[in-house]
Amino acid sequence: MNRDHTCGELRKEDAGKHVRLAGWVAKRRNLGSIVFIDLRDRYGITQVTFDENHSDLVKDVRNEYVIEIEGTVSVKETPNPRLETGEIEVLADSFKLLSSAKTTPMIIADETDALEEVRLKYRYLDIRRNPIKEKLLLRDKVTTIVRRVLHEDDFVEVETPILSKSTPEGARDYLVPSRLYKGRFYALPQSPQQYKQLLMIGGMDRYFQIARCFRDEDLRADRQPEFTQIDMEMSFADEEDIFAEVEKVMRAIFKETKGIEDLSFPRIRYVDAMDKYGSDKPDLRFGNEMVNVKDLFEHSEFKIFSDCVANGGVIKALVFRNCADKLSRKKFDELTEFVKIYKAKALAYLKYDKGEFSGSVNNALPQGEKEALRDFLKLENNDVVLMIADKKAIAETALGAVRKKLGEELGLIDKNKFCFEWITEFPMYEYSEEEGRWVSAHHPFTAPRDEDVDKLSCDQENCYSRAYDLVLNGYELLSGSVRIHDSVMQKKVFDALGLSEEQIRNKFGFFIEAFNYGAPPHCGVGIGVERLIMILSGTDNIKDVVAFPKTASAYCLMSDAPSSVDQDQLDFLSLEIRRD
RNA sequence: GGUGCGUUAGCGAAGUUGGUUAUCGUGCCUCCCUGUCACGGAGGAGAUCACGGGUUCGAGUCCCGUACGCACCGCCA
Numbered sequence: 001m002n003r004d005h006t007c008g009e010l011r012k013e014d015a016g017k018h019v020r021l022a023g024w025v026a027k028r029r030n031l032g033s034i035v036f037i038d039l040r041d042r043y044g045i046t047q048v049t050f051d052e053n054h055s056d057l058v059k060d061v062r063n064e065y066v067i068e069i070e071g072t073v074s075v076k077e078t079p080n081p082r083l084e085t086g087e088i089e090v091l092a093d094s095f096k097l098l099s100s101a102k103t104t105p106m107i108i109a110d111e112t113d114a115l116e117e118v119r120l121k122y123r124y125l126d127i128r129r130n131p132i133k134e135k136l137l138l139r140d141k142v143t144t145i146v147r148r149v150l151h152e153d154d155f156v157e158v159e160t161p162i163l164s165k166s167t168p169e170g171a172r173d174y175l176v177p178s179r180l181y182k183g184r185f186y187a188l189p190q191s192p193q194q195y196k197q198l199l200m201i202g203g204m205d206r207y208f209q210i211a212r213c214f215r216d217e218d219l220r221a222d223r224q225p226e227f228t229q230i231d232m233e234m235s236f237a238d239e240e241d242i243f244a245e246v247e248k249v250m251r252a253i254f255k256e257t258k259g260i261e262d263l264s265f266p267r268i269r270y271v272d273a274m275d276k277y278g279s280d281k282p283d284l285r286f287g288n289e290m291v292n293v294k295d296l297f298e299h300s301e302f303k304i305f306s307d308c309v310a311n312g313g314v315i316k317a318l319v320f321r322n323c324a325d326k327l328s329r330k331k332f333d334e335l336t337e338f339v340k341i342y343k344a345k346a347l348a349y350l351k352y353d354k355g356e357f358s359g360s361v362n363n364a365l366p367q368g369e370k371e372a373l374r375d376f377l378k379l380e381n382n383d384v385v386l387m388i389a390d391k392k393a394i395a396e397t398a399l400g401a402v403r404k405k406l407g408e409e410l411g412l413i414d415k416n417k418f419c420f421e422w423i424t425e426f427p428m429y430e431y432s433e434e435e436g437r438w439v440s441a442h443h444p445f446t447a448p449r450d451e452d453v454d455k456l457s458c459d460q461e462n463c464y465s466r467a468y469d470l471v472l473n474g475y476e477l478l479s480g481s482v483r484i485h486d487s488v489m490q491k492k493v494f495d496a497l498g499l500s501e502e503q504i505r506n507k508f509g510f511f512i513e514a515f516n517y518g519a520p521p522h523c524g525v526g527i528g529v530e531r532l533i534m535i536l537s538g539t540d541n542i543k544d545v546v547a548f549p550k551t552a553s554a555y556c557l558m559s560d561a562p563s564s565v566d567q568d569q570l571d572f573l574s575l576e577i578r579r580d
Numbered sequence: 581g582g583u584g585c586g587u588u589a590g591c592g593a594a595g596u597u598g599g600u601u602a603u604c605g606u607g608c609c610u611c612c613c614u615g616u617c618a619c620g621g622a623g624g625a626g627a628u629c630a631c632g633g634g635u636u637c638g639a640g641u642c643c644c645g646u647a648c649g650c651a652c653c654g655c656c657a
Contacts, residue, residue, distance in 0.1 A: 032613040080617050103608055105590055113592040117649055170657030217656040341653065443657045
């Protein structure tokens with residue numbers, strides 16, 4: 001071994017010990033005949049001091065050289081409170097160069113000025129920095145807790161294939177050409193969905209996997225093309241069982257990583273979440289529920305409002321208490337543009353202060369209607385109400401986005417809070433304009449609500465499912481559902497999706513077949529590991545919690561993947577690249 | 581597929597209405613320094629201003645295109 005201690009562990013009590021340390025030179029301070037070196041490894045930084053008799057040893061040492069030193073632990077006269085090891089230093093008496101280093105393209109410190117682009121190209125240097133390193137360590141801690149808790153409850157970790165089969169519904173697949181079967185492709189799994197259900201049929205009872213998943217869709221700040229799910233499935237179980245197990249896992253994670261024990265897991269039906277928050281993943285760290293005020297304006301003199309109601313639309317209102325003075329005319333203009341992204345036509349606002357109204361619809365609305373609105377919403381001094389009159393879905397989504405945006409901008413969010421909620425009873429289907437048919441809102445193996453079985457193939461719009469999400473601070477942390485375990489029911493769903501017998505046989509044949517041999521009732525979830533770590537570590541950038549992430553255009557700046565391949569490799573696969 | 585912003589020494593930034601030697605910080609190199617911990621002091625090197633085209637007597641600066649990066653919309657069962 002090059003070391004008998006790490007750079008993070010020596011303390012005052014170790015004074016007098018002769019130790020051997022190894023690590024990277026984080027910083028060298030040369031004061032002439034005395035040289036200080038901050039030696040860094042995964043565990044911390046320790047100051048190593050070379051006095052007048054030893055400073056020549058390190059005269060050529062530079063930042064990020066890898067060195068091994070021996071010396072005596074000594075208590076410092078003036079401790080450095082910024083280091084955990086700041087009370088001691090090691091007085092070096094020997095030195096060994098293990099590896100030299102070029103000048104690095106970025107400063108390796110907690111605070112670096114390098115842009116993400118540079119950090120990604122030299123990711124191995126970025127990982128030496130605490131902010132990235134700590135997130136990887138946290139990630140390890142979380143998956144370790146998950147494995148322990150689930151094993152305690154008899155869950156079995158099973159690995160499922162990465163070379164998998166393409167599925168017709170859902171995200172675009174990453175494809176892998178087959179050499180032995182010309183013109184055929186494996187698909188990388190978007191999730192181990194079918195395999196884990198087959199494990200239930202195989203009697204595996206309680207399964208989990210820390211599973212890598214792949215989706216060939218455009219990226220976002222919280223989306224990578226490959227990501228990890230804590231994938232779980234339980235037999236002879238329903239929502240209550242899986243909720244309890246997930247909550248147990250979450251409680252263990254939050255207790256052991258953040259010391260937080262007072263978590264609650266309220267449940268909100270999808271339709272109620274949309275109604276109150278305009279989102280299926282509302283951030284509940286702040287209130288500000290939306291209210292439908294259409295009844296107040298059904299006969300309004302303000303034609304835009306009354307016409308909207310007459311045409312079956314809604315008028316959604318959102319109150320921000322004691323904030324009117326913080327929202328300028330310019331801000332409302334910006335918000336009006338903002339809601340247009342969500343297809344809303346306009347954003348109305350009304351301020352109330354000291355008995356007086358003002359704002360965009362102040363002149364358009366008669367005094368009586370304004371007072372009715374004030375009384376209904378219990379407006380007080382310096383309150384502001386924002387309203388969108390539009391089709392239900394548009395008004396909800398657009399005003400929900402305003403709620404989220406202003407919640408952040410007005411500082412209504414307590415960053416130390418962690419607010420979970422289960423969103424339940426998602427719609428079974430959603431209409432795809434692109435394909436001109438109903439598609440599964442979750443996936444086609446999701447069970448409908450018992451009371452909606454009759455609607456499966458005739459009233460898709462009003463058919464709700466036993467799918468659920470767990471939301472944390474406005475992020476969709478996991479999705480899951482109770483599955484269909486009856487082949488007749490499954491057939492109905494495929495019919496409703498407009499899948500032909502042939503498509504069903506080709507894409508799901510083996511899966512459907514399995515359900516003829518005794519499928520237990522089962523349900524499960526997939527927990528997004530990256531999102532969980534993001535929230536736990538307080539970042540809103542998914543790249544921070546992935547060891548080697550891809551850019552927004554799915555490119556690896558470090559390895560230059562994806563790359564061209566040799567003609568030989570293409571020949572083996574009988575592939576030809578079209579150049580046009 | 582779409583919208584917006586960005587690209588100037590190794591890194592991070594400034595660069596005015598187009599004008600002569602492109603500025604600052606940091607890092608790097610050399611020298612000085614025995615208590616620093618963002619060490620300090622002196623000196624020095626380091627730039628095809630992303631790429632291609634255009635306007636102009638003259639372009640880092642204006643225009644068009646391309647590439648790359650970031651964010652968002654679409655998309656993400």
